[in-house]
Amino acid sequence: MVTAISSLSSLCGKIAAWLFFSIGLIIIYEVIARYVFIKPTIWVEEMSRFLQIWATYLAAAYALKNRHLITIRVVQDKLPHGYRLITEVFSLSVIALFSLIAIWHGSHTVLESIRIGRASSTMLSVPLWMTEIAIPIGFGLLFLQVVAEMTMLFAGTSKEEGVGAEK
Amino acid sequence: MSALLILAVLLTLLFFGVPVAFALGGLGVALLWLADIPTIMVSQALYSTTDSFVLLAVPLFLLMSNILLKGGVGRDLFNAVQSWVGHWPGGLGIATIISCGIFSAISGSSVATAATIATVAIPEMVERGYNRSFVLGLLAAGGTLGILIPPSIPLILYGVITEESIVDLFMAGVGPGLLLMALFILFCLGYARFGNGYQPSPKAEWKERRKATVRALPTILLAAIVIGGIYIGVFTPTESAAVGFIVSLIIVFSLRTMTWKKLQTAVMEAMATTVTIFLIIAGAKVFGKAITLYRIPQELSLAITNNIADTGLFILVVCLVLLLIGFFLESISMLLIMVPVLHPALRSMMIDPIWFGILFVVMIECALITPPVGMNLFVIQAVGKVKLNEVVRGVWPFILIMFGMVIAIYLVPDIVLYIPFKL
Numbered sequence: 001m002v003t004a005i006s007s008l009s010s011l012c013g014k015i016a017a018w019l020f021f022s023i024g025l026i027i028i029y030e031v032i033a034r035y036v037f038i039k040p041t042i043w044v045e046e047m048s049r050f051l052q053i054w055a056t057y058l059a060a061a062y063a064l065k066n067r068h069l070i071t072i073r074v075v076q077d078k079l080p081h082g083y084r085l086i087t088e089v090f091s092l093s094v095i096a097l098f099s100l101i102a103i104w105h106g107s108h109t110v111l112e113s114i115r116i117g118r119a120s121s122t123m124l125s126v127p128l129w130m131t132e133i134a135i136p137i138g139f140g141l142l143f144l145q146v147v148a149e150m151t152m153l154f155a156g157t158s159k160e161e162g163v164g165a166e167k
Numbered sequence: 168m169s170a171l172l173i174l175a176v177l178l179t180l181l182f183f184g185v186p187v188a189f190a191l192g193g194l195g196v197a198l199l200w201l202a203d204i205p206t207i208m209v210s211q212a213l214y215s216t217t218d219s220f221v222l223l224a225v226p227l228f229l230l231m232s233n234i235l236l237k238g239g240v241g242r243d244l245f246n247a248v249q250s251w252v253g254h255w256p257g258g259l260g261i262a263t264i265i266s267c268g269i270f271s272a273i274s275g276s277s278v279a280t281a282a283t284i285a286t287v288a289i290p291e292m293v294e295r296g297y298n299r300s301f302v303l304g305l306l307a308a309g310g311t312l313g314i315l316i317p318p319s320i321p322l323i324l325y326g327v328i329t330e331e332s333i334v335d336l337f338m339a340g341v342g343p344g345l346l347l348m349a350l351f352i353l354f355c356l357g358y359a360r361f362g363n364g365y366q367p368s369p370k371a372e373w374k375e376r377r378k379a380t381v382r383a384l385p386t387i388l389l390a391a392i393v394i395g396g397i398y399i400g401v402f403t404p405t406e407s408a409a410v411g412f413i414v415s416l417i418i419v420f421s422l423r424t425m426t427w428k429k430l431q432t433a434v435m436e437a438m439a440t441t442v443t444i445f446l447i448i449a450g451a452k453v454f455g456k457a458i459t460l461y462r463i464p465q466e467l468s469l470a471i472t473n474n475i476a477d478t479g480l481f482i483l484v485v486c487l488v489l490l491l492i493g494f495f496l497e498s499i500s501m502l503l504i505m506v507p508v509l510h511p512a513l514r515s516m517m518i519d520p521i522w523f524g525i526l527f528v529v530m531i532e533c534a535l536i537t538p539p540v541g542m543n544l545f546v547i548q549a550v551g552k553v554k555l556n557e558v559v560r561g562v563w564p565f566i567l568i569m570f571g572m573v574i575a576i577y578l579v580p581d582i583v584l585y586i587p588f589k590l
Contacts, residue, residue, distance in 0.1 A: 013435070013438065013439075014435070016438050016442065017434045017435050017437070017438035018434065020226040020227075020230065020434070020437065020438050020441060021230065021434050023223060023226070023227070023409075024226075024227050024230060024408075024409045024412040024413065025413075027223070027227070027405065027406060027409035028409050028410065028412075028413050030406070031402065031406050031409065031410060035401075045220055048220065048223055049217075049218050049219065049220055049223070052217050052218075052219075052222070052223055052226075053214065053217045053218055055226075055438070055441075055442075056217045056441070056442055056445045056446075057213075057217070059438055059439070059442040060442065060446060062439070062442070063439060063442050063443055063446065064186075066439065068439045068440075068442070068443050069186035069187075069188060069189075069443055069446065070186060070187045070188070070443055070447065070497055070499070070500065071184055071185070071186045071187065072181045072182060072184070072187070072495060072496070072497075072540065073184060074182070074495060074539050074540060075182040075183075075184075076182070076183070076184040087183045087184045088184065090183060090184075090185070091183065091184050091185045091186065091189075094180070094185050094189050094190070094193045095185075095186070095189045097193065098189050098192050098193050098196065101196055101206060101209055102209060102210060102213060105206060105207050105209050105210035106210040106213070108207065108210075109207070109210050109211070109214075131214070131218070132210075132214060135210055135213050135214060
């Protein structure tokens with residue numbers, strides 16, 4: 001189970017990375033459309049924000065898994081092993097709790113948007129739930145990754161200490 | 168009182184090893200809950216954080232500098248600059264600073280700048296007998312130019328938080344960036360004259376110069392397009408980042424220094440950095456909403472204006488606080504925690520927010536090279552494979568130079584404001 005979750009997080013991280021890459025490409029398309037064809041698009045600005053929301057939250061679990069989250073470790077590194085374990089469980093619990101809240105409210109927002117048919121106030125008028133759903137899904141993945149990290153921590157198979165990197 | 172309590176809880180969470188994004192977000196949620204305010208605004212805050220076209224400049228600038236970095240542009244750049252100034256007194260030091268300055272114009276991150284130039288410059292300088300601590304300190308400090316000279320990720324974030332023009336902020340960074348470069352170069356000249364010996368590099372042949380320069384030229388032109396395009400107003404910062412991203416791809420593929428594998432790494436690293444920054448912004452947004460509902464920034468700003476009448480004193484206090492926080496906090500967190508708190512006080516103190524943004528970034532540069540937590544120290548330590556102490560020993564003269572810089576922009580605000588507003 002732990003490996004399955006970790007591979008899922010890695011996969012989503014890869015998707016997110018190439019989403020950011022694609023955003024670069026479509027913005028270039030807009031620049032060319034504006035200056036070369038003198039015909040600005042109506043979809044690039046909105047689509048790029050749309051993709052950015054997805055990319056960011058899809059990759060949250062990947063960031064936790066690969067220890068990219070920024071953490072202050074001056075104090076932690078000086079603690080004896082037992083205490084350090086406690087702080088790690090505590091940190092993971094904070095992330096889990098926050099994720100649950102984000103999933104809860106995030107799904108409410110999505111359901112509400114579907115119910116009343118909310119759409120973006122642009123010419124494209126994209127249904128809002130299509131982007132809003134990125135939040136419960138992203139934090140759902142993050143929550144799963146927390147569960148995986150907890151399991152590895154208690155099984156003693158966690159490869160690194162701490163839940164983040166000092167970046 | 169509540170402000171102090173909240174700060175204490177926040178610091179405890181951070182020191183307990185809770186990732187910054189979730190310490191801020193978690194505390195924000197707890198505060199909302201305690202005040203009986205519906206926490207539904209959490210999902211709105213998360214959504215609106217990334218629903219921003221301006222912020223897109225962050226991943227795109229990161230993609231651009233990562234692609235160039237993986238394409239080995241750092242070496243080309245250093246070689247080209249060195250072929251021109253290498254034989255001057257302290258020449259390799261000067262070449263290092265100029266290379267850092269040019270790389271800063273294509274990178275918005277200090278860590279990337281330090282790492283890129285250090286990989287090439289440290290071995291070269293140590294081989295020529297430069298004092299090791301001096302070399303390490305020089306690179307740690309030179310790298311910090313990355314966030315002062317546009318593009319700059321901290322300046323983008325500052326612009327997003329305070330709703331100031333990113334173009335103005337970028338242009339405001341140019342003057343201080345060049346001045347800081349000049350000060351570092353002067354220090355290198357002084358080192359060459361009074362420090363203990365090193366072996367001067369031979370003067371490069373014209374043929375060698377031409378060859379090295381031609382190779383580095385695309386990168387230098389790219390920097391000109393990116394910054395020039397924003398300045399003239401042809402591109403928004405986000406578009407300019409996208410143009411830079413595409414052109415950097417073209418450069419590294421035509422120089423044949425890029426492989427599919429390297430490209431994958433560059434894209435993955437850009438994503439990882441982006442996401443960690445965005446998660447902190449999201450956490451800070453939740454936290455910011457909560458403390459605004461507790462009226463903390465407003466009361467703090469009132470307390471400041473009631474007790475500190477003098478602008479100079481205010482700036483001094485802010486700098487001391489930032490210096491203190493900078494010992495422990497990493498730069499993005501420092502910015503996202505402190506700017507929302509300080510911003511309301513600026514208007515009543517009659518301080519120009521663009522000028523303050525630059526001052527803030529110079530203080531972040533100090534934070535990057537002050538122990539125990541200074542990202543550039545860690546990077547240089549890792550690249551140079553040395554003890555942290557050795558880097559710290561070399562870096563303190565540069566910290567003093569940066570203090571001098573803060574005083575200079577306080578006394579002569581036009582160093583900052585001339586280019587964006589009076590040119």
